[in-house]
Amino acid sequence: xxxxxxxxxxxxxxxxxxxxxxxxxxxxxxxxxxxxxxxxxxxxxxxxxxxxxxxxxxxxxxxxxxxxxxxxxxxxxxxxxxxxxxxxxxxxxxxxxxxxxxxxxxxxxxxxxxxxxxxxxxxxxxxxxxxxxxxxxxxxxxxxxxxxxxxxxxxxxxxxxxxxxxxxxxxxxxxxxxxxxxxxxxxxxxxxxxxxxxxxxxxxxxxxxxxxxxxxxxxxxxxxxxxxxxxxxxxxxxxxxxxxxxxxxxxxxxxxxxxxxxxxxxxxxxxxxxxxxxxxxxxxxxxxxxxxxxxxxxxxxxxxxxxxxxxxxxxxxxxxxxxxxxxxxxxxxxxxxxxxxxxxxxxxxxxxxxxxxxxxxxxxxxxxxxxxxxxxxxxxxxxxxxxxxxxxxxxxxxxxxxxxxxxxxxxxxxxxxxxxxxxxxxxxxxxxxxxxxxxxxxxxxxxxxxxxxxxxxxxxxxxxxxxxxxxxxxxxxxxxxxxxxxxxxxxxxxxxxxxxxxxxxxxxxxxxxxxxxxxxxxxxxxxxxxxxxxxxxxxxxxxxxxxxxxxxxxxxxxxxxxxxxxxxxxxxxxxxxxxxxxxxxxxxxxxxxxxxxxxxxxxxxxxxxxxxxxxxxxxxxxxxx
DNA sequence: ACGGTTGGTACA
DNA sequence: TTGTACCAA
Numbered sequence: 123x124x125x126x127x128x129x130x131x132x133x134x135x136x137x138x139x140x141x142x143x144x145x146x147x148x149x150x151x152x153x154x155x156x157x158x159x160x161x162x163x164x165x166x167x168x169x170x171x172x173x174x175x176x177x178x179x180x181x182x183x184x185x186x187x188x189x190x191x192x193x194x195x196x197x198x199x200x201x202x203x204x205x206x207x208x209x210x211x212x213x214x215x216x217x218x219x220x221x222x223x224x225x226x227x228x229x230x231x232x233x234x235x236x237x238x239x240x241x242x243x244x245x246x247x248x249x250x251x252x253x254x255x256x257x258x259x260x261x262x263x264x265x266x267x268x269x270x271x272x273x274x275x276x277x278x279x280x281x282x283x284x285x286x287x288x289x290x291x292x293x294x295x296x297x298x299x300x301x302x303x304x305x306x307x308x309x310x311x312x313x314x315x316x317x318x319x320x321x322x323x324x325x326x327x328x329x330x331x332x333x334x335x336x337x338x339x340x341x342x343x344x345x346x347x348x349x350x351x352x353x354x355x356x357x358x359x360x361x362x363x364x365x366x367x368x369x370x371x372x373x374x375x376x377x378x379x380x381x382x383x384x385x386x387x388x389x390x391x392x393x394x395x396x397x398x399x400x401x402x403x404x405x406x407x408x409x410x411x412x413x414x415x416x417x418x419x420x421x422x423x424x425x426x427x428x429x430x431x432x433x434x435x436x437x438x439x440x441x442x443x444x445x446x447x448x449x450x451x452x453x454x455x456x457x458x459x460x461x462x463x464x465x466x467x468x469x470x471x472x473x474x475x476x477x478x479x480x481x482x483x484x485x486x487x488x489x490x491x492x493x494x495x496x497x498x499x500x501x502x503x504x505x506x507x508x509x510x511x512x513x514x515x516x517x518x519x520x521x522x523x524x525x526x527x528x529x530x531x532x533x534x535x536x537x538x539x540x541x542x543x544x545x546x547x548x549x550x551x552x553x554x555x556x557x558x559x560x561x562x563x564x565x566x567x568x569x570x571x572x573x574x575x576x577x578x579x580x581x582x583x584x585x586x587x588x589x590x591x592x593x594x595x596x597x598x599x600x601x602x603x604x605x606x607x608x609x610x611x612x613x614x615x616x617x618x619x620x621x622x623x624x625x626x627x628x629x630x631x632x633x634x635x636x637x638x639x640x641x642x643x644x645x646x647x648x649x650x651x652x653x654x655x656x657x658x659x660x661x662x663x664x665x666x667x668x669x670x671x672x673x674x675x676x677x678x679x680x681x682x683x684x685x686x687x688x689x690x691x692x693x694x695x696x697x698x699x700x701x702x703x704x705x706x707x708x709x710x711x712x713x714x715x716x717x718x719x720x721x722x723x724x725x726x727x728x729x730x731x732x733x734x735x736x737x738x739x740x741x742x743x744x745x746x747x
Numbered sequence: 748a749c750g751g752t753t754g755g756t757a758c759a
Numbered sequence: 760t761t762g763t764a765c766c767a768a
Contacts, residue, residue, distance in 0.1 A: 165751055173750045175768085188768085189750050207751095214752065240754065240768070374756095377766055410757080435754070443749040484762090490748080503762060549748075 132422060133303050135310040137246040138340035139230060139318070139331045141223075142349035144242035145176035148222045149205040151326050160184060161203040164192045165214050169443075171196065172206065179349050211460040213440045216241070217468075225325050227431050233317050237428040245337055246317075247427035252309035261308050262296045270315040271295070274333075275347045278359030304356050307333060311354050318352065338423040341373050360421035365393035372418060379407070383415075395419035432476060432558075438464040439486070439552025447490075448548035455520055458485075461553045462515040469510065469555055473714075481557035483508035483515060485522040488550035489530060501530045501548075506740035508555055519553050521741035 141147065145163040150156045160181035164172030171192020184199035195202050208215045223241040230236055235247040266272065272288035274295075281290045294300075295308040310333045318329055332343025334355035342363075343353040355363065369389055370380045383389040386406065387398065395403075396419050404412030417423060438461040448454050472478050484505035504522040509515065531546060 169749085175751070187750095191750075216752070220753095242768085374766065379765085408758095433754070437753055439752060441749070441751060443751090447748085482761095500763080505761070550751095552752085554753090 132335040134335060135248040135252040135306050135333065136335065136337050136340045136427060137248055137310060137314050137331050137333050138337065138344040139244045139246065139329050140344040141226065141242035141327060141329045143176045143178050145219055146178045147327050148219055156203055159203050160186065160199050160201060161205065162186060162195055163207060164204050165207045167192055167206060171204070175207070211464055213460065226321055226327060229321050229324055230317060231431055233313060235427050235429045237430050238432065245340070245427045248310045248313055251313055252306045255309040255313065256305055260305065261312065262298050265292065265296050266312050268312065268315055270319050271312050273351060274311045274315065275351060275353040277343070277353065277355050277363055303335065307354055307356060311352065314352055336423040337425050337427065338373055338418065339421055342371070364419070364421055365391065367392045392419055434558060435554055435556040436465060436468045436472065437552055437554030439550065441550040442548060449543040454523060454548055454551065457551050458519045458523060458553065459516045461551060462519050463512050465553050465555055466512040466515055477562065478558045478560050480508050480555040481559060482555065483518055484554045484556060485519050485526065486552045487523060487526060487548055489546055489548050491545045492547060493545045499530060502526050506737060509737065518737065525741045
């Protein structure tokens with residue numbers, strides 16, 4: 123539960139952007155004849171037509187739901203178009219959606235501090251941009267005519283004179299005597315409408331958005347009017363909104379905590395929460411959660427937009443339902459190998475594109491014992507330092523599994539570990555990589571060792587050659603995603619980046635792009651500074667000149683990951699460098715080890731000795747004290 | 748014992 | 760720190 127911060131008096135302007143049935147849109151862009159048809163994306167299709175994971179709005183009108191199987195969907199909507207998620211290595215492969223999500227993030231990030239909340243959701247802190255707009259071009263003077271802005275939904279706004287709805291919204295946006303915070307919200311709405319149009323223009327994807335004074339209200343609002351619409355939450359509407367809102371609608375309260383509030387305290391709506399003193403809530407749910415609940419009831423939430431464009435971990439997993447549960451050690455090994463191959467590939471993409479290395483490998487499994495009475499225990503997750511290369515990861519993952527299985531089965535039953543099954547079943551396996559550290563100055567052309575698989579390695583090297591090294595493509599891509607680069611800062615991409623071109627593009631452009639209101643005041647997100655430092659370039663991007671010059675396509679982005687700005691590297695590096703353990707460096711692809719070591723300060727060796735310095739120590743049975 | 752897969756956070 | 764649990768979509 124996020125820590126509440128009531129002291130921050132929420133006069134920020136926050137937006138939550140939510141892609142509309144995102145996977146469907148990705149498939150419809152790829153297959154344009156699907157546009158306008160009832161469509162769903164299904165994962166696998168062997169069993170009952172596969173599981174729906176995204177449903178178009180046309181299909182929803184037939185009652186098609188995300189929880190359905192493909193066959194059920196066909197029953198209620200016979201003409202529904204079912205598109206399958208790509209499969210690689212016997213499992214669902216979501217890379218195309220990751221890539222598409224990154225396209226969107228890279229556009230939204232131009233507006234201000236940006237947090238990638240999921241593959242298809244983003245938070246934006248538009249406070250600075252809104253304040254700048256209000257100061258320099260307030261809506262009350264430069265009346266917005268933009269249709270997308272006027273289609274906004276303003277919670278609590280009534281249309282008493284029965285005039286045209288858009289005219290009604292325009293009047294609200296332009297009120298001279300409005301509260302300062304309402305004026306900022308109006309600016310936020312204009313900014314969000316414009317950036318949503320830009321997303322549509324550059325990606326062909328629609329999205330919906332909520333604009334409010336904090337994250338939780340923005341999130342709440344973003345799904346109130348879908349698809350392709352935006353909703354504003356003025357301060358004056360908050361109480362009326364929350365009073366009758368079912369408690370489960372609030373983010374974080376859709377699960378057990380929400381149920382507990384309902385059953386234990388009789389709280390049905392957020393408004394019902396208001397009766398309870400903070401102390402009471404703390405007694406029931408702990409200090410942090412109690413305070414958080416007390417604030418949420420009042421529409422207060424101080425969580426900041428994180429300023430993070432990239433995921434904090436990578437995972438690859440698969441479930442083995444019912445009869446497909448794994449019974450043999452060999453089958454577990456097989457699937458771990460597949461999962462590790464995918465993970466390894468994604469880690470190398472991250473290294474390539476973002477210069478990030480990963481430090482920890484974790485194995486999760488779900489299991490049950492058919493005969494055993496001791497059904498409570500979960501299969502324990504296990505982790506160890508991550509060694510790059512598919513073969514090493516496979517070896518380590520299998521060892522982690524073995525360690526977990528021993529613990530899961532208990533000491534008496536260890537003889538059952540042989541390849542014969544002795545009652546245990548594995549219904550889920552996943553490997554994940556976490557503790558990602560950004561590293562500077564890895565030359566982008568280094569041929570990285572991919573691991574053992576020749577085919578994979580070959581494919582990798584070829585993409586590296588064309589995409590990462592010399593090609594025009596790559597430098598163009600850098601230009602889209604990077605801001606100005608700090609000179610002298612381990613300048614890797616300055617080599618092949620056409621700086622001159624930027625300057626040449628400084629010509630005068632359309633007069634009133636709102637993106638010019640982005641300001642550099644927030645030190646916590648360096649990318650904002652960069653964009654502010656390059657106003658002309660930002661304007662270029664926002665006015666579609668870049669688009670005209672070279673449209674963004676799916677193939678422009680390698681593997682579902684955005685590229686970090688250089689100064690983000692610098693900032694992260696400056697305080698994370700000391701944390702890199704030399705034993706981790708040992709496990710990097712040999713070619714970059716030296717590179718990384720050069721950047722390490724006079725070693726501060728610390729915490730490798732706990733388990734011993736050998737990887738093998740991580741797989742021994744955990745000893746009791 | 749099946750919406751799957753992928754991700755995030757809080758806490759002990 | 761590691762491992763668990765919960766949450767979301």
